[in-house]
Amino acid sequence: MRALVWHGTNDVRVERVPDPTILNPRDAIVKVTTTAICGSDLHLLNGYIPAMQAGDILGHEFMGEVVEVGKENTSLKAGDRVVVPFTIACGRCFFCERQLWSLCDNSNPNAWMAEELYGYTTSGVFGYSHLTGGYAGGQAQFVRVPFADVGPLKVPASLTDEQVLFLSDIFPTGFMAAENCDIKPGDVIAVWGCGPVGQMAIRSAFLLGAEKVIAIDDVPERLSLALKGGAEVINFEEQPVFETVKALTGGRGPDACIDAVGLEAHGATLDAYIDQAKTAAYLATDRPSALRQAIHACRKGGIVSIPGVYGGFLDKIPFGAAFQKGLTFRMGQTHMMRYMRPLLDFIERGLIDPSFVITHRLPLDQAPQAYKTFRDKEDGCIKVVLKPHEITIH
C-alpha cells in the first residue's frame, strides 16, 4: 500500500510499504477512505517530537471501511463504515471503565517510556511518536486498528466522509474543551487559537449555551471563519489581547478561557524541553504565551480549559495569578469514546457540519506538499483532507 512516511525533520514522503495485518485478536484492518492532517502533525514535520523514528507512518485522523477483523472482535465486520478515534483504548481498565479513555492503562506498548516522562502512561495514539506507542498511522491506504471493538464508530451512509471525519479528533477535542468550561447562561468564553480545534471549540461553546465567544488569533482567514461562527475576534497582531478581552467583557474577564494553541514539545529531559520551548517562541503564534495570557485574562474563579497539547515543563507560568484568582484547570487528551456518538447525533440532526473547516482536498500523494502549505499557512490553508485511494492526474 501507499502511506505517508516520516523520515526526519521536514522530510515526509509517500512511499510503498507492506499492507497491515491483524496482529491481535481484537484488531481490525480499515481501508482508509478519507484522512486529514492535524495541526499536531506539524510538530512531527518540524522535528519537535524526539520519540520519532525514520519509517514511521503518520496520521491520526481517519475513517474508512472495515476489511478484516480479528477473531475476538465481534462488534465489527467487513464492510462496516467507521470513523476511528485518534486515541486507542482497551475498554476494560480502571480508566476506560470511568470514561477516562485517553488515560487507558493498557494501550501503549511503550508504556515504560511514558512512565519515565510522566510517572504513568496514558493511552496509545495513532501515528504520533513512540512515546504513545509507535502505532502506524492512518495517512495510508490501510491501517491496523487495535482494540477495534472499543474505538471505531459506525457511521450512517446518509452522511458524507467529510461530515463525519472530524469525529476522529478535532470535533470531540473542541467540544470537550468547551464542555470543560461548565458553560452557564450568560457565560463569555475566550478561545486562544483559531485553528481547526479552536474553530470546533467556538461552535461547541455556542452549542452549549455560551452568551459570547471571543476568538484570538493573527491569521486573517482563521479569524474570519471564527467570525462566521459567531465569535467576536481579536487579532493579536493589531490589538492588545488582555485589554481588549477585558473591554469586551465589561471589565469582568471571560468566565472561561480555552487554550487551543498548546505547545507540543515532548522533551525527554528538562534541557530538551527548554530548548524546544525557546525554538517554539520564534514562531509567529508565540505558543507558550497563549496559556500565560489565558491565565492572566481569566476572571476570578474562572476555568482555564486546555485542549492544546503540552508535553513537558512549562516556563514562567503565572501560577500566582492562577492561585490568587482561584482558577480551575481542565486539560488532557480527549476522552474520544465519550463524545463520538453524541456528536454524531449532533451532525445527524443538522446542528453542526464540521466540514466547514476544510480548505484543501488532495490525493495522498500530494501530502508532503500539503504539510508544508498547512505549516506555512499559505493559500488560506486551515484544514487539509487527503484521499488515499485517489491518484493525481498530471
Added chain:
Amino acid sequence: MTSGVNVAGAERWASALGGAALTAYAIKQLKDRSPAGAALAAAGTALIYRGATGHCAMYAAAGINTANDMDETKRALAGPRGVNVEEAFTINASPEELYVFWRNFELLPRFMNHLVEVRQLDLLRSHWVAKAPAGRTVEWDAEIINEIPGELIAWRTLPGSDVVSAGSVSFKCAPGGRGTEVRVRLQYEPPAGKVGATIAWLLGHDPAYTIHEDLRRFKQLIECGEIPTTKGQPRGRS
C-alpha cells in the same frame, strides 16, 4: 482468565525483547560448584526464607520463627550481595482470578518474556527453563513453600538448579473496587566468581524493570485478553 488470551501476541513480545529480558529470575550459575559456590548456596538458602515470606505479615502465615531467620538473612545479605526486588501493579480483576491464573505456572511464559517453559512436576514442584544469552538456557526446579489460596504464593529454587532465588506473589484487594494489588517480591543471589561474563551481562539489565514489565503484561493479558503490540506492523524504509 478470559478466553481471549493471545499466545501469539505474547510470543511476539517474547521474540521482540528476547534475550535481553532475563535478569531477575536466573541469576547464579552453580553448575561449576566451588567452595565459594557452596558457601553462596548456603547463603542462598538463608535468603530464601526472607524472599519467600516477603513481608512481616506473612511470617506468621508461613509459621517461621522470624527472629532467628531474620538474623541469618541479615548476615547472608551483608554487603552488596543480596538483591531484593519488589514491584506492584494494580489489576482490574479479583484476587481469586489472578491467583488461579498465576498458580497455573505453565501459563507464566505468556507474559514473562524470558521464560521458555514451565512444567509442573507435582502439586508443589515445578521445572523452569529461561533464556540466556547466545541461545543458551538456564534451568531450575522450584517448590512452593507457602501458599494461601487467593492471596499468596511463595516459592524457592531447589538445590541443583542453575539459579538460587526465592520469591512470593501476593494478591490483595485494592480499596474501593479498584481491583487487586499484585505484588511480586524476589530475592536472589548476586553473581560472583567465575560465572563471569554471562551473569555480568544479565545483571547489566535492571531486574526491577524486568519484573515491572512482566507484571504489566500480566495486567494487559488479564484485563484485555491480549498484549498490545506494534511488532509486525508496516513501516517505511528507514
